[in-house]
Amino acid sequence: MSMIAAFDFLEPAFMQRALLAAAIVGLCAPLVGIFLVQRRLSLMGDGLGHIALTGVALGFLLQTNPVATAVIVASIGSVVVELIRSYGRTSGDVALAVLFYGGIAGGVLLIGLSSKRSNANLLSYLFGSLTTVSRFDLWMIFSLAMVIFLVTIFLKRPLFALCIDPEFAQVSGVPVKALSMVLAVLTAVTVTISMRVVGLLLVSALMIIPVASAQQLSASFTGTRLKASMIGIVGALTGVIMSFYVDLAPGALIVVLIIMFFILTIGFTFFARRHNVQPHPS
């Protein structure tokens, strides 16, 4: 097999776009996910994914780009969720459920009203449709990913403080509520740019599971973040390339791959502990 044949997956333009989108999302999703894991909000992305579906359907109905409307609707949803979360108690939990399932139901209904009545269309957003990523989609994913990347890097310290000890952050003069809102909106944006890659139903996996693996292998927050992004990128690219050859849904493949890696890391840590190999002696 020649070198060129080995890289034949790079030939079709849709594959180039798919790989780029997967790499960008694989890098950025864990950058936001790490803060969600720290705050015990791992399922936040999942909930916002439900809300984003209404945005997608709105895009169909208005005949504009569904990624754009999804970003807007999910961001509004994230602000509402954060408000409910910060003021609510037990009723907040119910309110969140209402919002999340309202998002799915609203999405399905709006799609029914739109002219492009196709379940295939809906499914492509629920489970991802990397091969249909357009140039415009790619630009959108790229620019929003840049925002996520820069904000999470720039606000690393205050976000870290917020997530590890919100009361200490507040007493340090960090605007805790505003920053929580920023994190919520970042989550919404991550969800919408990831939906073309892994689909709305699997978005949370790409944000959370690389982080869960990386935390087994690191002693520091910075190290966890770096490794999580690397796992995200490698997992996403491998999934897309494999899907080219075996003709399976890339989104599901990516998620299965990163879950397999997670199980491996758990096994590794278990083994290391039994043999008393610690990343840092104490």
Added chain:
Amino acid sequence: MRQEVLRADDLIVQYPGHVALNDVSLKIGESEVVAILGANGSGKSTFVRACLGLTPFESGKVQLFGTDLHEFDEWNRVGYVPQRIHDTAGIPATVWEVVESGRLSHGWLRRYNSNDREKIKHAIEVVGLKESCSYSINTLSGGQYQRVLIARALAGEPDLLFLDEPTAGVDLATQQIFTEALKHLVEGGTTVVLVSHDLGPLRTLISRAVMFREGHMEYDGSPEAEVIDRHIFHDHPHGDFPKQGEWLI
């Protein structure tokens, strides 16, 4: 009279079902080292939390450095060591990374410079964790973790330091290191408000004792041994207060 650093007037804090703080007034001047003593559930932690704006109060007024709490923004002058929750299941973070967040009070959007790094390094040295800088806090013992929290507060170089049960459940070695660190601060003029039900070696530093019972202030005066001893309870060391984080969901 020395400059007033903390002033609370007629504070009332209500939790569902009971009054946690009932009409408490207290003035603390510069360089005082005040121990707030009392049994579990006496309101001593609530008092500190109310002064820091972490627990809302029904009525009353709090002033920090002469400014009303609601308008107060000089948080770089205030340090806080919360009641310890040692969660080893979270994302790993090194000792350095945690202590580093103590400098956020000097501007949370700022880039850190060599001065910040110097202060962080110094704070870690003071609590005797220099060798453990790059260890994950998840691998530390309870006492070591408590030292990290203290270093985090020290790194901010506060003029007024609140400590909530800093030595509860901590080994004697840590208590001594901690007393030394605090002594250093006190000598530099820092005002200290220390919530405790068991002073231990810290007793030597205290200049004034305030005693809480069932939400009332029962005693305020000199920290004579017999007065303190009469009021210190050893019966149930923890759990007098909702865990940190439960208020800011």
